[in-house]
Amino acid sequence: MKAIRDKLQRWLINRVWYVHPVQVLLVQAALPVCLQTLAHAAKPSTKRLHLRNLFMDGRRYHLMPWKDGFRLNSTSRLPWRRGHGRVASVLTGTCSEVTADITRIDLRARMTLPFFLDIFLLPGWMSLLLIFGPLPLPFAVGASLLLLLLSWLWHRYNAMLQATDMMYFVQVALDDLPAATLDQLPPGQPNVVEADFRQQWEKFYDEQRRKH
Numbered sequence: 417m418k419a420i421r422d423k424l425q426r427w428l429i430n431r432v433w434y435v436h437p438v439q440v441l442l443v444q445a446a447l448p449v450c451l452q453t454l455a456h457a458a459k460p461s462t463k464r465l466h467l468r469n470l471f472m473d474g475r476r477y478h479l480m481p482w483k484d485g486f487r488l489n490s491t492s493r494l495p496w497r498r499g500h501g502r503v504a505s506v507l508t509g510t511c512s513e514v515t516a517d518i519t520r521i522d523l524r525a526r527m528t529l530p531f532f533l534d535i536f537l538l539p540g541w542m543s544l545l546l547i548f549g550p551l552p553l554p555f556a557v558g559a560s561l562l563l564l565l566l567s568w569l570w571h572r573y574n575a576m577l578q579a580t581d582m583m584y585f586v587q588v589a590l591d592d593l594p595a596a597t598l599d600q601l602p603p604g605q606p607n608v609v610e611a612d613f614r615q616q617w618e619k620f621y622d623e624q625r626r627k628h
Contacts, residue, residue: 433532435505435572436525436579441587443519444594447511450519451481454488457589470585476500477585485511485521489528490582504531505575507582523586525579527571535571539563 443450457467458477470477474493479486488507491500510522543560547553 432568434524434526435575436583439523439583439587441521441523441590442514443521443590444517445519446517447484447513447519450511450521450590450593451479451486453592454486454586454589455479455481457585457592467588470588474500475581477582485509488582488586490578490585492581502531503528503578504571505578505582507579507586509586521586521590523583525575525582527575531571531575535567536564539567 445453457464457470458479460468460471476491478489478491480488486509488509489503490507491503494501504527505525506528507523507525510524512520512522514520539560542563543556546556546559549556551559
């Protein structure tokens, strides 16, 4: 029962709170170099015209570095009003050192708390009007649940769009740095686990033969 509850809890968190699958990047550079590259890429410049597509529709990126990684927000200009839209999601990059010159970056995006709470604002207000209005209670409850579902879908869609844009920004910005490659076993070599298992099995078999 506990395993089912934990699995259901993880499913709800991934569907409600997080808005993008985890992405892992390996970069052949130290963490300070990665953060400096992202900070420079977040500022539009004629010296970096190859990044101009990242700033379409007035999109802007706000990088907040910290000790073991960074946080990134993004906004874009709305066609029906002046200024930029709301911050719907935040991208967290957790960095770890694989070797002295290789950095692993785990990217995960979630909704911001104000944007998440905004899901319930309009449906909650409309639900009060419907439930205490002249409509039959089953119809009012059904309409309230439908409004809540539509609000959640709209908010999640916007948060997913922002998260996708930020994931793409990080990947394109770090393309200026060499991609890291980890050493692998040369072709034709036996699998290490398989070799260890075979050795232990032969040892066990010999011991059993000596006993009998």
